[in-house]
Amino acid sequence: MTGAARERGIGRGIAQCLAEEGCDVAVNDVGAADEAAGLVAEIQALGRRAAFFPADVSDREAVDGMFESVEAELGPIDIVCSNAGVADWQGFLDVTEESFDRLVSVNLTGAFNVCQAAARPMVAAGRPGKIVVTSSVHVQMPFGEMSVYGATKAGLKGMVETMAVELAPSGITVNHIGPGWVRSFINDSSPSLQTDEEVEATLKLIPAGRPADPRELGRAVVYLCSSDGDYVTGEYLRVDGGFVVGKY
Amino acid sequence: MTVSVHGLSPSLAAAVTDAFQAAGDGTGEAAGAAVVGALLPSGPDLLRLEQASWEGAIGVAREAFFSLQQAARSLVEQGGGCLVMLVPAHSLRTSRGCGAAAVVGSFLTTTAQVAAVELGPEGVRVNVLAVGPLEGEVDPRTTESIPLGRLTREADIAAACVMLAGPQAGFLSGTVIAVDGGYAVTKGVGGSPFAAADA
Numbered sequence: 001m002t003g004a005a006r007e008r009g010i011g012r013g014i015a016q017c018l019a020e021e022g023c024d025v026a027v028n029d030v031g032a033a034d035e036a037a038g039l040v041a042e043i044q045a046l047g048r049r050a051a052f053f054p055a056d057v058s059d060r061e062a063v064d065g066m067f068e069s070v071e072a073e074l075g076p077i078d079i080v081c082s083n084a085g086v087a088d089w090q091g092f093l094d095v096t097e098e099s100f101d102r103l104v105s106v107n108l109t110g111a112f113n114v115c116q117a118a119a120r121p122m123v124a125a126g127r128p129g130k131i132v133v134t135s136s137v138h139v140q141m142p143f144g145e146m147s148v149y150g151a152t153k154a155g156l157k158g159m160v161e162t163m164a165v166e167l168a169p170s171g172i173t174v175n176h177i178g179p180g181w182v183r184s185f186i187n188d189s190s191p192s193l194q195t196d197e198e199v200e201a202t203l204k205l206i207p208a209g210r211p212a213d214p215r216e217l218g219r220a221v222v223y224l225c226s227s228d229g230d231y232v233t234g235e236y237l238r239v240d241g242g243f244v245v246g247k248y
Numbered sequence: 249m250t251v252s253v254h255g256l257s258p259s260l261a262a263a264v265t266d267a268f269q270a271a272g273d274g275t276g277e278a279a280g281a282a283v284v285g286a287l288l289p290s291g292p293d294l295l296r297l298e299q300a301s302w303e304g305a306i307g308v309a310r311e312a313f314f315s316l317q318q319a320a321r322s323l324v325e326q327g328g329g330c331l332v333m334l335v336p337a338h339s340l341r342t343s344r345g346c347g348a349a350a351v352v353g354s355f356l357t358t359t360a361q362v363a364a365v366e367l368g369p370e371g372v373r374v375n376v377l378a379v380g381p382l383e384g385e386v387d388p389r390t391t392e393s394i395p396l397g398r399l400t401r402e403a404d405i406a407a408a409c410v411m412l413a414g415p416q417a418g419f420l421s422g423t424v425i426a427v428d429g430g431y432a433v434t435k436g437v438g439g440s441p442f443a444a445a446d447a
Contacts, residue, residue, distance in 0.1 A: 060299055092363045093321055100313065104306060108351070112294070112302055119295055138358070142422070147362035151313070154358035158350030159294065162342045166293045 002057050002114055003084030003134075005029035005036035006185045010134055011083040012039055013214025014221045021222050023079065024049040026070040030056045030084070049074055057084045057110030060117075067117050076127060079225045080118035082111040083134040085152075087186050092147045100148050107152035112159060119163070119172060128171030130225040133160050134217075135176040139236060141244045145191070157236065164234030173233040175224045180240025181211045208241025249280065249413065252322075254315035255308070256285040256334070260402045267406035271414070279329035279371070281413040282319035286312040286356055287336055287379055290386075294347035305348035309355050316359065320367055320374075328371025330413040333360040334405065337378040340424070340432040353378065357424060364422030373421040375412050379405055380428025395430030 001018070004011035004027045015025050016039075025043050027036050027050060036052040043050035051073055055066040070077060085107045088099045115131055122129040138150035139157050156176060164174040181187070181202060192198050203209055220239045223229050238244065251268040253261045264283050286308050291301060316331060323329035338346040339353025357376050364374035381390045383399040391398055408427045411417055426432045 092359075092366050093317060093324065095313075095317060097314070100310065104310070108355070109302065109306060112351075116295060116297070123295060142358055142361035142365050144362060144365045147359050147366075148313075150362055151309075151355040151358045155309075155351040155355035158339060158342060158352075158354035159347060162338075162344075162347035162350050163294050165342065166295065166344050166347070 001025055001081045001083065002028040002110070005032040005039060005052070007035050007038075008182075008214065009184045009186070010179055010182055010214045010217050011081070013216070013218040014081055014083060015039060015218075016042065017215055017218025017222050018079065018081075018225065019043040019046050019048045019050065021226070022048070024074050026050075026074055026077070027052045028055055028057075028066060028084070030054065057082075057114055058105035060113050063110075063113040063117050067121075071121075076121065076125065077118055077129070078127070079130045079132070080114060081132050081134070081221060082114040084110055084114075085134065085186065087146070087149045087189075089145045089189070089191050090148075091145055095148055103148045103152055107149070108155045108159075111156055115159070115163060115174070119167060122172055123167070123170045126170075129173075130229070131163065131167075131172060131174040132221050132224050133174070133176040135160070135178055135236070137178050137180050137238060137240050137244050139176075139178055141247065160236075161234045168233055173224070173229065175229070175232060175235045175237065177217055177220050177224075178236055178238035178240060179212055179217050180238070180243035181206060182214055182217070183211045184214065206241045206243050207245065210241065212239055212241060251280065251409075251413070252282045252319060254282065254284045254319065255312050256283065257287075260285065260287075260405065263402040263406040264409050267403070267410045268413070271410045279323060279326045281330040281332065281409070282316075282323065283332045283334065283409050284312050284315045284319065285334040286352055287334055287382070288349040288352050290338070290345045291348055293345055297348065302348065305352050309352045312356055313359055316356075316363065316374075320363060320372060323372045324367065324370045329373075330417075331360070331363065331372060331374040332409050332412050333357070333374070333376045334379050335376060337380045337426055337428045337432050340378050340426060341434075361422045368421055373412075373417075375417070375420055375422070376424040377405065377408050377412070378424055378426040378428065378432065380426065380431040393431065393434045394428070395434065398429060400428055
């Protein structure tokens with residue numbers, strides 16, 4: 001479970017829900033060791049095994065090393081959730097190369113690294129598996145000021161759909177979830193969510209009238225990773241309170 | 249009407265430039281147009297794709313992104329114009345071995361759509377052409393999965409670029425048009441017309 005450590009984060013909600021359903025969890029994040037330790041303790045309190053495996057998903061060697069450690073400590077991986085992501089807000093004309101490279105290396109190349117490194121041993125061992133990637137409502141809803149972020153998420157759709165076709169004969173499903181607005185760490189620096197009035201205005205755009213709880217994304221992932229989701233692959237499951245409906 | 253081209257093969261660049269010249273003032277838009285291409289070929293399955301090949305595909309997307317940005321800046325300074333992004337139709341219909349093309353095509357489609365949102369008020373229209381399998385670049389058997397019975401020609405792309413730059417497309421922005429003879433709406437086995445033959 002990459003990008004899992006942050007409190008209020010989607011990854012943490014997914015990790016909690018999977019642990020409650022009986023999964024042992026390899027908690028990954030690039031930092032936030034204290035928050036990761038808290039999550040590991042929570043999962044262990046449920047009677048499941050858990051450990052923290054820090055790694056930067058954009059670094060392929062680190063990702064390969066992480067999977068070796070996970071397998072040695074917790075055993076073969078059945079489910080991989082590629083969730084780590086970063087965001088930036090810049091007008092299209094002002095996007096810098098530095099911002100572009102940071103977002104693409106984590107959101108897109110990071111997901112490729114994680115999914116490929118996780119799926120190769122599944123296929124080699126003839127073991128079925130589940131892959132779930134966190135994309136975004138940006139996949140279908142272009143947001144101004146977020147061209148690179150939105151593009152990375154759309155790129156994930158292309159990756160997921162192709163992997164779904166390629167890995168289906170190996171019994172591996174590949175899907176992505178589309179969170180709407182979550183009051184997560186990644187959104188704290190959104191320039192349009194800094195005042196109560198701005199938050200209120202954003203809530204008015206969401207038919208459900210509230211942000212998503214990370215655990216609601218977690219329950220969607222549980223569905224995709226359970227036997228209920230065995231015949232679901234290449235799919236995009238939006239969990240956004242109706243945010244994009246009627247708009248895009 | 250001036251057109252600048254970025255990231256196109258020499259022959260496609262010539263086809264596009266020639267088509268704009270042939271259209272002359274008939275394209276009707278005073279400011280100008282830019283065509284940015286990122287037409288990646290298909291390759292190995294994503295599980296077998298080497299890291300260097302992935303990085304190469306990302307490099308193509310990067311170059312196209314900043315070419316589009318540069319062209320957009322120039323058109324904004326000129327008071328408006330038309331941007332066309334050429335991506336592989338695998339962004340609409342993926343299949344085995346088309347992962348890198350699908351990723352880059354989807355990436356640049358959203359890039360163009362966000363640019364359309366932001367640059368509309370500046371008089372800049374941004375649209376996407378999803379280009380089908382190209383004549384001379386793919387196995388001719390691909391033709392079997394194309395309703396119009398042939399592969400995409402450079403002239404098809406050039407004509408669509410001229411159309412998008414012209415007055416008839418003056419209210420089109422942020423849209424995706426498939427120039428693929430219907431390829432994107434077909435359903436080959438496993439998404440690939442060769443899946444059975446090559447198995």
